[in-house]
Amino acid sequence: MKVIVAETGQVFDSNSLFAKTLDPKDLNELAGEIAHRIQTREMDQILLTKNGIQLKLDTSSNKSYIQQYFEQEDSVVVFNRRLLQNPFTFQPLTIPQPTKSLVEFNQILSLKDIKSMIDQQQPHLTRRLDQIHKTILKTSLYRQELIEKYIEEIHAQSIALHAALDNLESHIVIRTAHQTIDKFDRIAQREFSKHGITLASIDLDIQFLRQVELHPSLMQQQPYLTLDCYVPMDTLQEEKNLLLKTYDDLVNATLGQKNKMTHLIQQTSHMNMNRTTSEIVMDRVTKLQQEICSQWIPTLCSLKPLEQVDLLYDHEDLIYRAEMSIVDEKKMALVGFFKCMQAISQVEESVSRIYPTLAELEKRIKVFRSDLESGKGSMAKKVITGSITVGIMEKG
Numbered sequence: 001m002k003v004i005v006a007e008t009g010q011v012f013d014s015n016s017l018f019a020k021t022l023d024p025k026d027l028n029e030l031a032g033e034i035a036h037r038i039q040t041r042e043m044d045q046i047l048l049t050k051n052g053i054q055l056k057l058d059t060s061s062n063k064s065y066i067q068q069y070f071e072q073e074d075s076v077v078v079f080n081r082r083l084l085q086n087p088f089t090f091q092p093l094t095i096p097q098p099t100k101s102l103v104e105f106n107q108i109l110s111l112k113d114i115k116s117m118i119d120q121q122q123p124h125l126t127r128r129l130d131q132i133h134k135t136i137l138k139t140s141l142y143r144q145e146l147i148e149k150y151i152e153e154i155h156a157q158s159i160a161l162h163a164a165l166d167n168l169e170s171h172i173v174i175r176t177a178h179q180t181i182d183k184f185d186r187i188a189q190r191e192f193s194k195h196g197i198t199l200a201s202i203d204l205d206i207q208f209l210r211q212v213e214l215h216p217s218l219m220q221q222q223p224y225l226t227l228d229c230y231v232p233m234d235t236l237q238e239e240k241n242l243l244l245k246t247y248d249d250l251v252n253a254t255l256g257q258k259n260k261m262t263h264l265i266q267q268t269s270h271m272n273m274n275r276t277t278s279e280i281v282m283d284r285v286t287k288l289q290q291e292i293c294s295q296w297i298p299t300l301c302s303l304k305p306l307e308q309v310d311l312l313y314d315h316e317d318l319i320y321r322a323e324m325s326i327v328d329e330k331k332m333a334l335v336g337f338f339k340c341m342q343a344i345s346q347v348e349e350s351v352s353r354i355y356p357t358l359a360e361l362e363k364r365i366k367v368f369r370s371d372l373e374s375g376k377g378s379m380a381k382k383v384i385t386g387s388i389t390v391g392i393m394e395k396g
Contacts, residue, residue: 009153046079052166096288129305
């Protein structure tokens with residue numbers, strides 16, 4: 001089993017018991033091995049399969065699932081939780097710039113120009129050319145090893161990126177948040193429908209207060225008074241306006257949370273473009289690797305020493321330029337990886353803030369309902385009910 005370090009693309013073989021048993025209870029041993037190899041504490045590790053399933057150290061991981069879909073040959077991707085929570089603090093590894101080619105081509109040409117003047121079989125010159133030959137050959141092989149290492153890391157980081165995106169898409173937190181908001185919105189809309197009816201009835205009550213005249217027996221020698229004369233109508237109107245504003249605020253806040261969740265889902269979907277970008281990068285570096293592999297070190301037996309060095313230089317220069325291209329690709333892949341990790345971190349942080357916001361909105365809606373039913377919104381109705389009660393008593 002291989003372990004992929006997401007932030008660097010480093011890959012190493014696991015010798016842990018979990019690699020042999022695939023039993024969740026042995027995950028702690030794998031986590032301990034990872035902590036020792038890359039100095040990331042067990043509590044800071046997030047372990048994912050290549051298809052984004054999280055392996056949890058609390059043994060809640062599904063054993064049957066792991067043993068059914070996970071094989072010893074599969075890889076485990078390890079993310080640093082602290083970097084995911086605050087990826088802006090992470091400084092990606094500095095990738096060394098390839099050293100310049102060993103021999104400038106112009107120097108080779110100048111040597112060619114005077115080769116007729118030199119006895120190429122001269123012992124000390126032959127030894128010198130042999131040293132150059134070996135140095136160029138050694139450097140070419142070293143560059144090829146670096147290229148293979150960088151390509152392996154780019155590929156490993158691409159696997160880590162896909163795992164993170166798969167995990168985000170199937171993340172129970174996001175699905176649950178979406179379902180929670182949908183449920184909350186349905187309940188809130190029913191409440192708002194009732195509230196709208198109640199608010200409209202307040203206007204009818206105010207109109208009723210202004211139109212209904214009191215019975216002469218209740219007017220205490222004041223002729224033709226209407227009910228609104230006994231109510232602070234300015235205060236009543238202000239309170240109605242405040243209720244309307246609160247209603248609008250609650251409706252807009254609920255819509256805002258729904259729109260926010262829609263945006264987060266769209267953002268999650270949009271991040272899938274990183275898959276395509278990652279695949280394009282892998283296609284480029286794989287093609288480049290194939291081109292390098294097709295460029296065998298030329299046969300030198302039939303060539304004179306100086307011609308051998310000239311030809312080897314051409315080969316070393318080709319590998320050098322390939323290394324430059326691979327290093328550029330790795331740098332771009334690192335930047336893309338951390339931008340994606342930052343976006344994932346922001347999405348998950350936004351989702352975590354939804355629940356307390358919904359809880360606060362629910363409280364405000366309950367308070368608003370109380371105000372409508374028995375508080376400020378019921379004042380006009382209470383006056384009407386009171387006047388009718390008094391009228392009945394007087395009549396009796």
